Amino acid sequence: MRIKLLSPYWLPVWFFAGAILAGGLMLHLDASHPGGSLSLLDALFTATSAMCVTGLAVVDTGSYFSRFGQNVILLLIQMGGLGIMTFTTLFLHLLGKHVSLNDRLAVGQSLLRDPSFSLGKFLTRIVVATFILEGGGALALWLMDPVGFHPYSAIFHSISAFCNAGFSLYSDSLTQWSDHWGINTIFMVLITAGGLGFYVLNECASIAKKAVLDPHALRKKAYLLSWHSEVVLKTSILLVVVGTVVIFVAEGLANNAPETLSERFLTSLFQSVTCRTAGFNTVDIGSMTNVSLVFMLVLMLVGGSPGSCAGGIKTTTFSALCSFVVSQFKGREQVRLGRYALSQQAMNKIISLVVMAGLLVGVGTMVLTSLESVNANYLMGREKFMVNMFEVISAFGTVGLSTGLTPNLNGAEKTMIILLMFVGRLGPIWLLSALSSWHEEPRYKLPTADLPLG
Template structure:
């Protein structure tokens, strides 16, 4: 039993849970919140949101917490952003070549394809690239607006952006910089880099280095990115562009768009990037159209890429699911993504992950709806349903965007959101793998049959 409790799949659960509780006790101290009283549930909600790099907040972060409280949040954000990736890499390394394809996808990386993979070197590069992006981002923000971004504020927002946390020191998030191309660009680069995955970032850096080397030495052959990185980059680009186009025209048609074209374009592009799990916003989310909110929920469910700071079902799962549906339309037996086809085990994992995600979102939405407006008719509470669903998806996808519902939640609703954030950060497949590690495998099979499906 002890071996099962402390198995590799359960270590992240204890690490995240223990760190969240320690942070909650510190944040609950009066010295951490001179801005007013803070219940333990609110402290637990805030530390869970920080550790799970979500960004949902029940109080105004910048004005409510002291420097100590903000430092606690900053440490939790940094640990949360790197925690899952670090454990992922460590577990893959420890499991070695005996790990199954199902488990590879569950932990979210493809590092075993590289026979020269070295865990110490990889983690050192992760730390180096993390500090590089966060330092460069903080410096850029401070130089662009020294008044709006003091040195501490610039560092806080840079770390929060790269870790896809979405915590801001300003009550209106980043709305005052909605039309500022430079600030928008810095945040989008940080969010995208943190959401691509460290394996992809490191490979892209090596790829660029090889291209420069070949150009200098006038070599005609060009390096090729791995299958995993190619899928991640193409899918991420596709989602950002489609999301920006939908939001641009949906808000424009409803008359919510700024009069300046470039201002409108920046807001649409920023919201498309941030709702992939960052949580910052440059417009009032509660004033956006239903078309934008629904499409943003879809992007939040997809999230970032494997091995990154982001949540969601991941871009690779979405691409595999889309490839599966497209293969069915074309009557193909294999699901081909680029130069490879997916195995049946990989498809089973994709279906399991997607199904579990929608089941958990459905349960969370029903709980919030029942608690918020369970005794109201549809006509009385029809607007609340989409708000509850948006809050649920945002929590599960560890995004942090809200239509304004978060501060109005009661303790039971906050605990529901806490569970959603925790499960969403670990990942439903990770949780499923952890539960399966406790089960004994069947040593027999039952007869098979078919059912009508049409």
């Protein structure tokens, strides 16, 4: 049992839990919030939200926490964005210690889906590239608005954006810059880069380098991008475009959008991008139409891409699920996605992930609604069903967007949201694999038979 609890699948669980506990205890100190008290549960909630790069907050980050408390939150965001396992493995590598094959395989499956890469060099590139992107983003924000984004604020928001955390030092998030194309563009670039995944960023950078050094060499290859990167980029672009159109039309028809088409398009585009687990907002989410909120639920549930700072079921899972449905309608035996077909083992994982995500969201929404209806009329609970589901999916997808419910949650509701953020960040498949590692495969097989369906 001791060996299984310390297996590569379970180490990230303990590291995340340990970091959250340590961060919660530091945020509970008076030095983190000298102007008021913060319960241990609220401190753990904030630490979980930061470590899981979610962004849901029970108190205003900018005004309630001291600079020490904000630094603790920023550290947890950075650790959660890169991943505790990445930091730990890199630390062991730099110390010259031996990293076992199981650890190499676990890290490879999490970051690159390729266990044959050079662990030390790749992890070093991840850290260096992350700091360069975050530093560049902070510098750009400071140059755009030196008053609103002074050096510390620029660094805080740049790290929060790239790590898809959504924590802001301003109580209204980014609404005061809703019509500022420069600020919006910087945030969208950082959010997108953090949500694409390190593998995709690394491959795009390599292709860009080859194009500069030898433009003719790229024409000799049939495919410039790998299958994984191609699926990620196409799916990400499609979701952002469709999300922008839906929000633009829905808010426009309800006369709930800015008067100018330029600002209306910008706010729609930003909300579509930030739904991909970023958590920032330039409009009041609670005042948006139900059509926009429903589509935003889908975007939040899908989330970002594998190996990225984002949560959700991931873009590759969504693409594979859509391809599976199309293959069933066309009567194809294979599930074709781009230039390859998915294996049966991959489809089994995809179906398991989607079913588990659906169960977690469904149960979470029902529990949250039931807890809110304890001391209130059940009709009021029914009216808040959409708000509760939005909060649950935002927590599970580590998004951080809220219609305003988070500060009003009671102790039991906050505990449930903490668990959803924790599971959502690690991923249901990871936890399912960790649990299945305790069980051995049976040495026998039962006879198969067909069961009437439909």
